[in-house]
Amino acid sequence: MATQISDMIRAALGNARSAGALAFDAPPAIVLESPKQAAHGDVACPVALGLAKQARRSPRDVAQVIVDHLPPMEGLVDKVEIAGPGFLNFYLSAGYWTAQLPDILAAGAAYGTHAWGAGRPTMVEFVSANPTGPLHVGHGRGAVVGDVTANLLAAVGTPVKREYYVNDVGNQMNILGRSTHVRYLQALGQDVPWPDDHYRGDYIKDIAQRIQDADGDRWAGLPEAQWLPHFSATAYQAILGEIRDELDRFGIRFDQWYSERELYRGDDPPVQRVIDGLKAAGAAYEQDGATWLATTRHGDDKDRVMVRGNGVTTYFASDVAYHQDKFARGFARVIDVWGADHHGYIGRMKAAVTMLGRDPDDLTVVLVQLVSLLRDGVPVAMSTRAGEFVTLKEVTDEIGVDATRFFFLTRKSDAQLEFDLELAKQRTADNPVYYIQYAHARVHQLFAKAAEAGVDLFKADGAFSGQTVDLAPLHDAETLALVKQLAAYPDVVDDAARELAVHKIPYYLQELAARFHAYYYKNRFVGDDPALTRARLVLAGAVGQVIKNGLGLLGVSAPTRM
RNA sequence: GCGCCUGUAGCUCAGUAGGACAGAGCAGCGGCCUUCUAAGCCGCGGGUCAGAGGUUCGAAUCCUCUCAGGCGCGCCA
Incomplete structure (x- = not known):
């Protein structure tokens, strides 16, 4: 058109x-x-x-x-x-608009999808929380933003993979093991002091308790070298398992969990290979006993250390190797979803990507801002960063996965989000999740009603018969306004995918649901006039399909009755 | 000090590859259930788009400066 x-x-x-x-x-x-x-x-x-x-x-x-x-x-x-x-x-013309409706029904789940993304295989890496503790609310937001970003890209035809990068190398794994050991000794009744940098959460205590249950006191009194590997590995596996389970409950599946250890494995580990390669290319150099990457050549504020004076590689070195691996696996585009507190990292990472021989735009970093939890307008935990202290599980247990996901998506990701638990929990029109889901449920109740009345256009389960229906009864302005809203959906998806702007979908759905609810109130769908009934059912079916598709992108369920 | 982000209605936020009188939800006030689920609908009030310059036929949107808030500036991860 x-x-x-x-x-x-x-x-x-x-x-x-x-x-x-x-x-x-x-x-x-x-x-x-x-x-x-x-x-x-x-x-x-x-x-x-x-x-x-x-x-x-x-x-x-x-x-x-x-x-x-x-x-x-x-x-x-x-x-x-x-x-x-x-x-x-x-x-x-009115005919142009109403002709969209059968197209929507025929396209079904494919309505609103595009093909322009097909040529650019993309990896979305997100969450990647360190396996040293449970996911908190902030991780949850990043998880949903990453997941829906991937959904949007898939909707425009992009071959997309989801990946979680597991930081299972380095000192934090040792600290995790030691923290667990301290809890273990405490469980045995010993009075052990807490080093400052140790993890103290109750989840550590649970892991220590399990070790004690299994092994009794056999790890007490031994030198660290003997117990540390076991404690680190046990705690790490337990925590990572929890993270997987929680993400699974949250509706998020990764194609791959990429272990940082892979980058250090073998005779010719990738990290070493990258460092050597960058040195050979003149992009990295030695100074003061350390190895630096000359990121300032590509806009960074200062050069960055890859290998410290003590011979230990930095997190940054791992990340450079990891990103090289991403591109080596054939991804034309890499999207990293990071907490906004990491924004200072973008410059060096883009520079590194450039020095790996890629266009810096092949890497897109999506920043996800803080979540502030409120309850009835009052900050939770007396902190603007309540999201750092409340686990994702606590929130999803209280208000449900659908509402949690939806609320995380109602702001552009780079804006701080105030998340009111009481509002999210309400089952009223004030809660946009239910408002939208209710519109979908209404459509399905209309199908059931129509089936009862002997109209065979849709089955009660929503399956469309494919019959040709005269849509001339839909040529009034109010109906056309609703049809136009439906016709705009593909552009909304297109826009959201292009800009990686997940929040555009919830906004659209809210508006569509509002228009539908108002229309529903004023107009009877299943009535005495058979021709009008059939035409309006086609309209309702198209509304239901679009809402279902939109909610599907968000990973939010579309119930048929509420 | 430097860098990034943000500043739009009482509150939370959309709208920014410039376009026609600035939108939604919530909160407030007032209405609507003998009608397909009221988890719904209708109406009312409410804004110097932080401020000041500039570019343009046209700026919430682009540029500069100022003010306010957040975050980041390690041989940490």
């Missing part, structure tokens, strides 16, 4: 120029907009505004010339108006 209209405008410009009615140098780009107000038509084009200067005529005059030279367009466009400073406003 958009291409047809821009083709017509282009043709009109050409006609006008060859007729000598309009002078301009190069044909301008034709930009089409969706006017915010219905009074401005369905498609607007400001091309005359930009052309006015070169044509040395007022924008409205230019617009009139264009209109006079438009080719015929019956069927698609009802009328064209010149409005405001010189906009061309196109009014599409």
